Amino acid sequence: MKTLTVAAAALAVAATTLLPGAAGALDGQLLLDAVPTAALVQQAPSAPWMQAETTELAAQGAVSHTQALAEGLSLSGSVWALADTLPSGSPLSTPPAKLDLESRVLELKLTWEALPGTLIVDGGKLLIHPSSGFFRTPLNIISHAALGTTTNLSGSAVGTWEEGWVGARATLLVGNLTVSNFFSPRLDWSDAADSVLAYVSSRQPDYQDLSRVTLRVGATDLQVLGLVSTGGPGSADPDVHVTAGAGMDTGIGDAITVRAEVSAADSTSRLAPGSTQLPLAVVTQSVAWAPRALAGFTWTGADQLTVMAEYYYDGAGFGGSDYRQLISYSQALRGAPGAGPDLLDQFGTFSAGQHYGFVRIAGPVDTTLSAAAWTTVNLQDFSGLSAVVLTATFDQWTLGASFLDAWGTTDTEAGLSPLLWRVDLEVSLFL
Amino acid sequence: MRAHSSVRFLAPLLVALALGAGQHLAAQSPAQGPAESPSALLARVDDQRRVTDFTFVMQMTSFDGDKQVEADTIWGFIKGVGTANRSLVSFAGPASVKGRKLLMDGPVVYLLFPRTTNPIRLSPLQVLLGQASNGDVVRTAFSDDYDVDSLADDDHGGVACYRFTLAVKPTRTDASYRQVVLWVDKEHLHPVYAEFSTGDRLLKQATYSDYRSALGREIPFSVDIHDADNPRKHTVMTYLKVGHKPMADTVFRREYLPSWVPEQPE
Numbered sequence: 001m002k003t004l005t006v007a008a009a010a011l012a013v014a015a016t017t018l019l020p021g022a023a024g025a026l027d028g029q030l031l032l033d034a035v036p037t038a039a040l041v042q043q044a045p046s047a048p049w050m051q052a053e054t055t056e057l058a059a060q061g062a063v064s065h066t067q068a069l070a071e072g073l074s075l076s077g078s079v080w081a082l083a084d085t086l087p088s089g090s091p092l093s094t095p096p097a098k099l100d101l102e103s104r105v106l107e108l109k110l111t112w113e114a115l116p117g118t119l120i121v122d123g124g125k126l127l128i129h130p131s132s133g134f135f136r137t138p139l140n141i142i143s144h145a146a147l148g149t150t151t152n153l154s155g156s157a158v159g160t161w162e163e164g165w166v167g168a169r170a171t172l173l174v175g176n177l178t179v180s181n182f183f184s185p186r187l188d189w190s191d192a193a194d195s196v197l198a199y200v201s202s203r204q205p206d207y208q209d210l211s212r213v214t215l216r217v218g219a220t221d222l223q224v225l226g227l228v229s230t231g232g233p234g235s236a237d238p239d240v241h242v243t244a245g246a247g248m249d250t251g252i253g254d255a256i257t258v259r260a261e262v263s264a265a266d267s268t269s270r271l272a273p274g275s276t277q278l279p280l281a282v283v284t285q286s287v288a289w290a291p292r293a294l295a296g297f298t299w300t301g302a303d304q305l306t307v308m309a310e311y312y313y314d315g316a317g318f319g320g321s322d323y324r325q326l327i328s329y330s331q332a333l334r335g336a337p338g339a340g341p342d343l344l345d346q347f348g349t350f351s352a353g354q355h356y357g358f359v360r361i362a363g364p365v366d367t368t369l370s371a372a373a374w375t376t377v378n379l380q381d382f383s384g385l386s387a388v389v390l391t392a393t394f395d396q397w398t399l400g401a402s403f404l405d406a407w408g409t410t411d412t413e414a415g416l417s418p419l420l421w422r423v424d425l426e427v428s429l430f431l
Numbered sequence: 432m433r434a435h436s437s438v439r440f441l442a443p444l445l446v447a448l449a450l451g452a453g454q455h456l457a458a459q460s461p462a463q464g465p466a467e468s469p470s471a472l473l474a475r476v477d478d479q480r481r482v483t484d485f486t487f488v489m490q491m492t493s494f495d496g497d498k499q500v501e502a503d504t505i506w507g508f509i510k511g512v513g514t515a516n517r518s519l520v521s522f523a524g525p526a527s528v529k530g531r532k533l534l535m536d537g538p539v540v541y542l543l544f545p546r547t548t549n550p551i552r553l554s555p556l557q558v559l560l561g562q563a564s565n566g567d568v569v570r571t572a573f574s575d576d577y578d579v580d581s582l583a584d585d586d587h588g589g590v591a592c593y594r595f596t597l598a599v600k601p602t603r604t605d606a607s608y609r610q611v612v613l614w615v616d617k618e619h620l621h622p623v624y625a626e627f628s629t630g631d632r633l634l635k636q637a638t639y640s641d642y643r644s645a646l647g648r649e650i651p652f653s654v655d656i657h658d659a660d661n662p663r664k665h666t667v668m669t670y671l672k673v674g675h676k677p678m679a680d681t682v683f684r685r686e687y688l689p690s691w692v693p694e695q696p697e
Contacts, residue, residue, distance in 0.1 A: 027529045027545065064530065064546055066692055074692045078546045106546060111690050117679025120690050127548040127689075162547060171690070173681035180686065214686060219538045221552075221685060249685075251538050254556040300556045367500055395501075395525035430526035 028063035028431035031148075031160070038420040042337045049337060051420065056086040060148050062106065062161060063431065072113035077125075078106040080161050082148060103199045104147060107164045123168035125201070128182060130212060130225060131294075132249050132259040133157060135358035135376060136312040138292040139245045139261050141227050142184075142208055145348075155360060155374040155387060163202060176216040184208045186232055206231050220250035242266045255300045262293040268316040271343050273329035280332055280340035290315030296358075305363035312356045317347065319354040323380055326352060330416045344413060352413055355379035368392050383408020383415050400426040469582035473595055474574040476620050482646055485509045486696045488523070488672040496663045503528065504671075506693040510678060517683045521693035532691060533558075536683040548689045576603045577611060587614040587624050598630075608634060619649065633659040645673050672696045 035056040040049040059082070066076035081103040086094060109124035131137035137157045146159025167184030187204040189197060206229040214223040227243040245263030252258060267286050274281035296310030318326045330344050344352045357379055362372035369392050377384040387404040404422040408415030486508050493500045507520040522531040530545030540558055541550035577597035585594035592614040599609050608627040616623050621642055627635040641653040650673060657665040674696025682691065
């Protein structure tokens with residue numbers, strides 16, 4: 001699969017060389033990570049948990065290019081590849097070939113400004129990412145999970161690498177109004193085919209149609225969006241599903257930006273504890289129209305110091321007595337490893353509850369070095385994750401170091417997380 | 432989040448805005464004579480430097496003494512004039528910032544990173560800070576923001592000049608500088624030097640030079656701005672290319688930014 005990536009990069013280089021009027025040169029990024037991690041692991045399904053310290057090594061890279069083909073017509077694309085010694089993060093689950101290789105076409109689209117500045121049509125593989133949230137992104141209702149397996153240094157919900165969706169979009173910009181519609185077909189294939197195609201593109205299990213309307217009112221951007229999706233006849237989920245959302249971005253004075261957004265799906269399924277006593281049991285629940293909402297601001301002070309705070313609510317998460325049951329279940333699971341599935345991480349890391357807060361402070365130390373510290377807190381049990389990050393930026397490369405710590409008692413979400421702490425040393429080289 | 436750790440890379444933006452939005456027209460007709468009021472003369476200096484739908488490639492080089500601290504290359508487009516301008520800017524170098532795109536429409540500022548489609552809202556202050564505060568120095572449409580306190584004849588570097596002493600208008604409480612002293616070449620109505628201050632304390636000194644004919648105007652291809660608090664630090668902004676390209680008003684939208692393909696001027 002390395003061949004695929006190299007071939008794609010070679011094509012991009014060739015395009016740069018052969019086609020006239022390049023709008024921008026080939027650019028790329030190579031990221032090298034060394035990630036010492038401490039985590040709780042099991043030697044065997046019924047064995048007790050024990051702390052293991054490992055170091056994951058990973059190299060990731062992406063190459064991008066945008067090519068103007070004619071007036072109003074352009075082709076752009078990005079490819080990404082990863083080599084990772086320990087994608088699972090667990091020393092007990094190493095890649096069969098000692099090195100896990102992944103690659104993906106992140107984006108490959110043809111864009112045509114049919115009416116310059118007014119009507120834009122693009123097709124191919126497109127990134128769809130309407131949310132303004134940093135720590136959580138309620139409006140990214142059809143986003144793929146972030147690619148790459150190493151630590152997210154910044155605490156952001158969106159990783160460095162994103163994969164788009166195959167489809168077509170039309171965008172109309174009139175006055176202060178923007179209307180767009182994106183359609184992506186169902187693209188599914190066999191597991192055998194996926195063993196090859198996964199290096200190029202992820203499956204698309206549903207037909208999806210996303211409509212989005214944004215309106216500029218003064219200095220405020222408002223948006224509403226709606227998604228209709230279905231697996232179609234013969235699929236695992238042939239029902240039609242609807243998701244709706246709305247968001248707002250604005251500023252207060254010269255120093256503050258404010259964002260708020262909410263989305264809700266007609267149904268969200270989750271696994272819930274059926275029994276918190278041995279033998280453990282789980283049940284599948286469906287939550288209708290559970291809202292996900294985010295409100296936050298960023299303040300900029302003197303000397304480029306920024307303070308960001310966000311609050312996130314997830315109606316599909318566990319609250320009240322449901323949350324206490326989840327904690328009891330997870331405590332029982334800690335005492336009887338393998339007795340049931342892990343329910344805490346079913347929505348992603350540190351996302352099982354309903355109420356979360358996030359605070360981040362960042363600023364430059366000098367012209368080269370910047371520092372940041374962030375913490376995210378489960379407001380239901382006051383456990384959390386905290387990190388400090390130092391980044392030195394040079395013209396062609398950056399050097400970053402971070403330390404992430406999970407904190408909380410053993411009856412809390414972070415306290416029950418296998419992750420204890422993680423260090424990330426990262427070198428990023430730019431083409 | 433690199434959006435917030437990269438503020439220093441936004442520094443050129445307002446500078447570019449300033450230079451692009453207010454080019455000084457060649458003096459088709461210099462001072463009209465003693466009958467012209469100081470305010471009218473200043474307005475003419477401003478009015479004659481209007482270039483709309485302005486595209487450019489600019490090199491921004493910051494120095495600490497003789498040592499170069501950083502150098503950025505940006506491609507940009509500016510629509511409108513003076514403080515009402517709107518812009519799209521793309522970073523062409525160095526490699527660590529290449530591909531970033533920025534939209535500024537008054538207080539609405541969005542930054543887009545390569546390989547993402549989520550423009551991040553920034554506050555105007557995040558763009559203004561650091562070397563970008565130079566943008567205020569050079570973007571000023573003087574007659575929009577300032578009243579003429581006094582006008583005198585003076586000499587600057589051997590050039591016969593008008594020396595305007597300007598005080599911020601009472602309605603412009605958001606202006607960064609309360610007072611500006613501006614030297615304008617009498618023959619061509621070119622600003623050649625300016626001092627920006629709080630009224631009591633000098634903050635910035637700007638030297639406009641290398642006027643060239645382009646787009647039917649006389650454009651200062653170089654502006655050297657010194658920080659009065661730290662005279663060793665200064666930033667030189669140099670146009671590498673300039674051009675004219677009409678674009679629709681609707682391009683200054685968050686949704687357009689991912690589709691925008693920066694182009695060099697013809």
